[in-house]
Amino acid sequence: MKSLTTLILSLSFAFSFSQDVELELFASNLISPVNIKHAGDDRLFVAERDGLIKIVNLDGSVENTPFLDIDNLVSDDGGESGLLGLAFHPNYGTNGYFFVNYINNFGDTVVSRFSRNEANPSIADSNSELIIINIIQPFNNHNGGDLAFGPDGYLYIATGDGGDSGDPQNNSQNLNILLGKLLRLDVNNSSIAVPYLIPADNPFDGNSSAADEIWAYGLRNPWKFSFDKETDDLWIADVGQGQWEEIHFQAADSPGGENYGWRCYEGNNNFNTSGCGDISQYEMAIAEYNHQGFTHC
DSSP: OOOOOOOOOOOOOOTTTTTOOOOOHHHOOBBBBBEOOSSSSSOOEEEEOOOOOOOOTSOOOBOOSSSSEEETBBBBOOSSSSEEEEETTTHHHHHHHEEEEEETTTTTTTEEEEEOOOTTTTSSSEEEEEEEEEEOOOSSOOOOEEEOOOTTSSSEEEEOOOOOSOTTTTOOTTTTTTTTTTEEBOOTOOOSSSSSSSSOOOTTTTTTSSSEEEEEOOSSOEEEEOOOTTHHHHEEOOSSSSSSEEEEEEEETTSOOBBBTTTTTETEEEEEEOOOOGGGOOOSSSSSEOOOTTTOO
């Protein structure tokens, strides 16, 4: 997507007793921005869907030279593809590693590690890619794409159900498929030979009927998620089907393994319960809202 958009990167919350909110334009002239992260300093790093990561300085100015340019690796067909996620390693200040989630030119999900340019911290080494995981996508929508390091130091990756509408392959409930899941990987000693390890306490590690990488499942299109900085709880924003948008919650002390219900349930409402278990087997949405006639899939 090459059309020019304007992004409000900063919200100036002027809460009075009436709870009024004011918006302040902080940076502009960005193109289809989908993710904003920081690397422990005053700068913001903005991931654009066409494969660029740009630096926004403390004064709102945007660096002319992108921090990373992998446009040649990324498919951005105007749908739900593109560069979708960015996460800096907790030790980025010393190791210079950061991770991206993008749709490649074959239409599949790629999560890769890149390195900062040793001579210039404002530029990444575009030739330093180490592919961590590649996930085949059956359709061109519902890619999820967010990723973040948890308080435990592991990399969490959100994947959509693989697309089309209504999860026709029932990927989200299939524990042998990495689609419709939240994955949890140990990437702290990544190499070409061993790009990631499975944390020993992953809920399905050693289960021959499930993929070891899975941390939670039953998600439709988890577009964004985040860890509460004060409590370490996990919040997941999951795009709904035709009627309900939903937010999922996982407590900080959870051992993982939650089934958030899709495609059996859309939010807390029946969707396709054929072959599904009792509702008590699912972790229902902590919040939902109705489209009230607006449909999108």
